[in-house]
Amino acid sequence: MQAENGLKNKAFDWIINTALILLVIVTLYPLLYVTFASFSESSQLVANKGFLFKPLGFSLEAYKSVFSNPGIIKGYGNTLFILVVGVTLNLFLTAVAAYVLSRRNVMWNNLFTFLIIFTMFFHGGLIPLYLIVKNVGLIDSLWATIVPFAVSTFNLIIMRTSFSAIPESLEESAKIDGANHLTILFRIILPLSKPVVAVMILYYAVEKWNAWFYASIFLKDRDLFPLQLVLREILIANSTDNMSTGASSADQFMIGETIKYATIIVATVPILVVYPFVQKYFEKGVMIGAVKG
Amino acid sequence: MSGYKTASSHNSFKQRFIRDFKLNKLLYFMMIPVLLYYVIFHYAPMYGAVIAFKDFSPMKGIMGSEWVGLQHFRDFFSSYYFWRILKNTVVISLYSIIFMFPAPIILALLINEVRNQAFKRVVQTVSYMPYFISLVVICGMITDFTNSNGIINSLFSLFGYDGAAMLQKPGLFRPVYILSEIWQKIGWESIIYIAALAGIDQEQYEAARIDGASRLKQMLYITLPGILPTITIMFILRMGNMLNVGFEKIILLYSPVTYETADVISSFVYRKGLLEFGWSYSSAVGLFNSLVNLILLISANYISRKVNKSSLW
Numbered sequence: 135m136q137a138e139n140g141l142k143n144k145a146f147d148w149i150i151n152t153a154l155i156l157l158v159i160v161t162l163y164p165l166l167y168v169t170f171a172s173f174s175e176s177s178q179l180v181a182n183k184g185f186l187f188k189p190l191g192f193s194l195e196a197y198k199s200v201f202s203n204p205g206i207i208k209g210y211g212n213t214l215f216i217l218v219v220g221v222t223l224n225l226f227l228t229a230v231a232a233y234v235l236s237r238r239n240v241m242w243n244n245l246f247t248f249l250i251i252f253t254m255f256f257h258g259g260l261i262p263l264y265l266i267v268k269n270v271g272l273i274d275s276l277w278a279t280i281v282p283f284a285v286s287t288f289n290l291i292i293m294r295t296s297f298s299a300i301p302e303s304l305e306e307s308a309k310i311d312g313a314n315h316l317t318i319l320f321r322i323i324l325p326l327s328k329p330v331v332a333v334m335i336l337y338y339a340v341e342k343w344n345a346w347f348y349a350s351i352f353l354k355d356r357d358l359f360p361l362q363l364v365l366r367e368i369l370i371a372n373s374t375d376n377m378s379t380g381a382s383s384a385d386q387f388m389i390g391e392t393i394k395y396a397t398i399i400v401a402t403v404p405i406l407v408v409y410p411f412v413q414k415y416f417e418k419g420v421m422i423g424a425v426k427g
Numbered sequence: 428m429s430g431y432k433t434a435s436s437h438n439s440f441k442q443r444f445i446r447d448f449k450l451n452k453l454l455y456f457m458m459i460p461v462l463l464y465y466v467i468f469h470y471a472p473m474y475g476a477v478i479a480f481k482d483f484s485p486m487k488g489i490m491g492s493e494w495v496g497l498q499h500f501r502d503f504f505s506s507y508y509f510w511r512i513l514k515n516t517v518v519i520s521l522y523s524i525i526f527m528f529p530a531p532i533i534l535a536l537l538i539n540e541v542r543n544q545a546f547k548r549v550v551q552t553v554s555y556m557p558y559f560i561s562l563v564v565i566c567g568m569i570t571d572f573t574n575s576n577g578i579i580n581s582l583f584s585l586f587g588y589d590g591a592a593m594l595q596k597p598g599l600f601r602p603v604y605i606l607s608e609i610w611q612k613i614g615w616e617s618i619i620y621i622a623a624l625a626g627i628d629q630e631q632y633e634a635a636r637i638d639g640a641s642r643l644k645q646m647l648y649i650t651l652p653g654i655l656p657t658i659t660i661m662f663i664l665r666m667g668n669m670l671n672v673g674f675e676k677i678i679l680l681y682s683p684v685t686y687e688t689a690d691v692i693s694s695f696v697y698r699k700g701l702l703e704f705g706w707s708y709s710s711a712v713g714l715f716n717s718l719v720n721l722i723l724l725i726s727a728n729y730i731s732r733k734v735n736k737s738s739l740w
Binding site: 402 | 443444447448450451453454455457458460461462464465467468469470471472473474475476478489534537538540541542546549550552553554555556557559560561562563564566567568570571572576578581582610613614618621622639641642643667675678679693696697700701706709710713714716717720721724
């Protein structure tokens with residue numbers, strides 16, 4: 135019995151490790167492919183069909199085109215603005231609301247909480263939201279990508295849950311020392327909640343970095359396009375032509391191929407560099423979020 | 428109402444209201460911006476959804492436009508598109524529940540069985556990674572890899588696939604959509620189950636080992652039941668979003684050639700409303716979507732409460 139189980143366990147380990155190694159390869163290879171392709175000679179890349187295990191030739195031509203593209207530079211700038219201003223506003227409003235909603239003995243809190251959670255399950259729809267944003271006068275302003283998304287209800291609930299777990303006695307003693315609610319929030323509660331604050335910054339930042347859809351309907355002026363909208367034109371709509379001006383149309387097609395890959399790298403490396411440092415936070419964050427509100 | 432707050436029943440509502448306000452004035456003041464946000468960007472659009480029952484014209488505004496009753500709903504239900512987009516939405520949703528929902532659970536179970544800590548770390552780090560790549564970039568990669576010269580396409584040609592761009596084939600849209608979805612999110616969505624796994628009582632495993640249970644049996648009879656409450660909650664949430672198929676991804680990947688299998692309710696709302704300016708019609712479709720979602724969520728929660736006693740509310 136023991137020996138039989140020992141053998142079974144060994145086979146079990148073997149199957150599991152193989153499955154996970156396959157998963158690692160399937161996940162990593164596409165990223166490696168893109169990296170190799172971005173450094174390849176465009177004529178060789180176009181002629182090649184199938185897998186790449188190293189760059190074909192070596193050329194930085196594609197990166198030169200990407201970095202001299204005003205759209206990408208501007209896109210980075212706009213995204214940076216949306217990230218910094220947006221996340222700051224997100225965090226401020228979420229923290230304040232989470233603080234208020236986590237206070238006991240506030241008569242209207244149950245109603246507020248209900249009204250806020252209800253919005254997670256029912257919404258007016260895309261067109262009415264568009265009309266509101268239009269009526270408020272935010273169309274064609276970067277604020278259109280910030281203000282209508284100022285609070286994420288899901289994040290608010292995570293933060294409220296975490297604030298509720300802080301012992302009330304701390305707050306009581308601060309009150310005796312004459313602190314008001316704003317002081318308590320910013321001087322006591324927030325410093326005690328660094329992990330959840332880190333998680334909120336991460337969640338909001340990922341959301342802002344990724345956002346393209348509402349930007350695409352709220353922004354018409356190309357100078358305001360965030361990076362993702364510029365990327366959409368290059369990657370999905372396939373318009374790399376304006377980045378390879380001066381080349382013949384056959385060359386344009388070839389250079390266009392490598393430009394796509396270089397663009398992916400330029401747009402993804404910043405995230406992948408930051409990501410190992412924040413990994414420990416989001417593991418914690420998901421656990422905090424998993425606590426039933 | 429009998430017996431409701433008998434202790435304070437000698438305080439009238441008005442007295443309690445005034446006392447509460449005096450005590451918590453600053454809190455209410457702090458709440459104003461957030462409440463305004465919810466009123467303007469969540470509740471006003473709910474009110475704005477009345478244009479689904481009107482013939483909205485931007486000149487006349489929401490109030491001034493004329494009522495047409497259920498006209499737009501009737502048009503929608505009797506149109507050629509109704510069954511197509513409803514079917515696509517339901518099919519893509521069902522596919523993602525069947526294939527996408529269990530995937531992270533399986534991954535979490537596998538990762539849980541790895542005994543080499545360094546290898547475990549590597550698997551986790553790598554599997555979360557694609558979640559952080561933006562959707563636009565992911566879709567760019569999908570388009571490129573499934574193109575006639577792309578790596579996935581070349582790989583499949585070896586097995587007899589004809590080599591045409593996969594996203595141009597209506598029959599392949601859903602598999603490409605679902606598989607790439609799993610590729611991107613399996614790691615990220617497994618985190619919550621891995622977190623739940625950490626909470627399982629270790630003594631159960633010891634007892635099982637003494638009884639001679641193999642590791643497969645331990646996984647099936649201890650680990651899996653241990654994370655069942657988490658699975659249930661995630662499932663209810665998933666059901667509530669049944670008709671909210673990730674339309675941003677669909678809009679990035681579909682094309683008129685693949686509308687017949689790819690067009691879902693929300694992508695239809697987007698096209699009719701914002702590209703073709705059918706404001707009212709499109710709002711009616713959107714409202715239909717929201718209502719069905721709400722009903723699904725409430726039913727899933729109800730069933731779960733009856734069946735295994737765990738529910739969202």
